[in-house]
Amino acid sequence: MNVKPERVFLILCLIFGIGFLLATPIFQVPDEPDHLLKSIHISKGEILPEKSMVFVSSYPPVPYVASASVIFVGKLVNFHSLDMIIYFAKLANLLLYVLIVYSAIKLTPVHKWVFFLLALMPMTLYEAASLSADSFTIAISFLLIALFLKFSFDEEKNELNTKYILILFFLGLMIALSKQIYIVLMLLFFSIPFYKFKNRRQMFSSFLVISIPLLLIIEGWGFVIQGAYVPVLPEISFHGQIVFMLLHPIAFIQALLHSFLHYAQYYLVSFVGTFGWLDNRLDTPLPSILVYIYLIVLILVSLIDNNDFNINLNQKLVYLTTFSLSFLSIFVLEYIAWNVVGSNIIEGVYGRYFIPIAPLFFLLFYNKRFKFNSDKMGIAIILFSVSILSISLYLIIKRFYIV
Template sequence: MPSWLKPGTAFLLLALVFGLGFLALLPPFQAPDEPFHLLRAYQVSTGEWGETLEDGRRGAVVPGSAIDFFSAFQHVPLKPTVQVSKEEVLRFRERPLEPKATRFIGYATALAHPAWPYLPQALGMSLARALELPVFYLLYLGRLFNLLAWAALVYAAIRRAPILPWLLFLLALTPISLQQAASLSPDAVTNGLAFLLFAGLLRLWLAPEEVPAPATLVGTMALGLLLTLSKFAYGLHALLFILIPWQRFGSRGRRLLGLALFFGLNLAWMLHTLRSGGDPARAGGGGRLLALLQDPVHFFEVGLDTLRVYGLFYLEQFVGRLGHLDTNLPRALIVYYWLLLLGVALLEREPGRGLKPAEKAWIAGVLLVEVAAIW
């Protein structure tokens, strides 16, 4: 098979081609919450990882030119018929950044995401500041570095996955996934990390070697903890580590010790997040998880009613509702992509030992609980 037809290489080619297309054609700040991601990424690029408070308000101190940049496009979100002209965008290509002319701007979701998923965007913005480029380049270099980081993570995941590489390929290349990767959203790095973690778990579940290198186990657990650090509810993925057989640790005692340490660190961070002040944005799903634990029957009743009303919207959104989730793709494309995903999931051959039905059921159960907590 030619190398470009292998799933990893094919993904990388398509991700860069279509990702760069999204990067260039998506109007400024027309991905969900992109103005706020600009503020947060700029803070991180200057070494400001915590929150900034002024008169009791949470927000950011950023160049006034950046505030003017995203403010110029706030008439567009949720109005899919409104178009942005090339002239509107390019006029900011000449606007100096003026990094010392700062202003405070308040926004309640200043710490909705931790700092680390903004590192690629911050690196791009640091380059723009170092080269003294106009404010325009904060957005586009931030987007570019975010896209490259996401593509590298998913490429590594597809290469590492012992089974289902084409399914990972299709999941990563949904239109909404490409849009998020080509924006300033921290979801790009978080999603890429989730792909890489799942590939690592697949290797630990299915790899033929009895005892992998210690770095493999430690690295996979570190990825799991890093994913928990990105969003509270993602900590539930720790339950997937239960499927790792004891032979991978060398003994049952080592397995018990390793999993106890991992679960302890994971749970400690989740509890810390819940006690971080009661801000739902900072909890990242903590409120919903508490509701699930306190009254699961009512929670699932509400969930079923929500699915009845919004189920079709969620199915469409999974493949792609673009812009601020206000730009619909053709219904035929949505249906085709879902059929393609289901077909590949059912028909893709699994070399060697595949997942057992009980393992698949456990993975599906963890996924459903995690989705409920995020939802």
């Protein structure tokens, strides 16, 4: 019996994704009203945001193309039920997520089951079946990571030609026009072996050809929307916080450590699965024991989900560096955008923000020491995933419909 992770993912994601979608009332996914408003603006061709205290309004348009298209068609045919349009828009996001992640799992030569577990993690699926920009961002990040792994370990790809460079650029462009913080993933370029280029000079020049235009696009978007986001409190200042961090780096490090100590449990819970509004702590999380079990299973699968490929120390250093820089960048961005100048704790960080870069963390556990029957492992993972998703669906239904 040859169990294909991507095929099982396709089936389970559609079944439970639609279940999550139908069971979750409108606007019960974090920031969903803001994402709907953004989709409506995009559907009208209003790409550039007006001044707003809603940070989502400053996002680039790409993550909203699917939902905005549904809203556009709904208005075009004069469909009167806004609720139905919203559900169809959420379905469009889910279907796009399924398509992209299916491709990522099929494409990656290593850790297919790790990708499977991360893509079907309750928090991931909850976001995927919503209007959130996270649906597209997670999917495209997984696909980009999978492509880098393909180029690194697939011996059929002996040389990275212009075609492959353009594909990497396109995926990088999708991130640059989604949530730009994850553009750090382009550093995975240096995990590709040197022998797949004519020489080191070609490798660095190829990286620059990809990265410089992407950085210019990100800077261009930032320039165009400058001043569009108005902080919710007058004490919040982008410029002031940056100056504070430069002048008081120790104070920022202390705020970072304080945040880890204070919110560590919630970061883990909101990474694996919690349902309903997170911002007001009105959400219904998975029981802590299930959160820890899921994380332990992810680590165990990372250790035994191996094959003939060898990930060397230099490549793991690239994965660690890319993950660490992305991880730190998330905290820096939230510190600048959401916290008063000089705050001693960083508010506004949720575990779901780390899902797009999570495959890199678990790649650090990859090794060839442990051997396990792949079919038996696959069946065990499928049963585990079905069990956790069934419990999650029950919690969603109980949260919103059972008194």
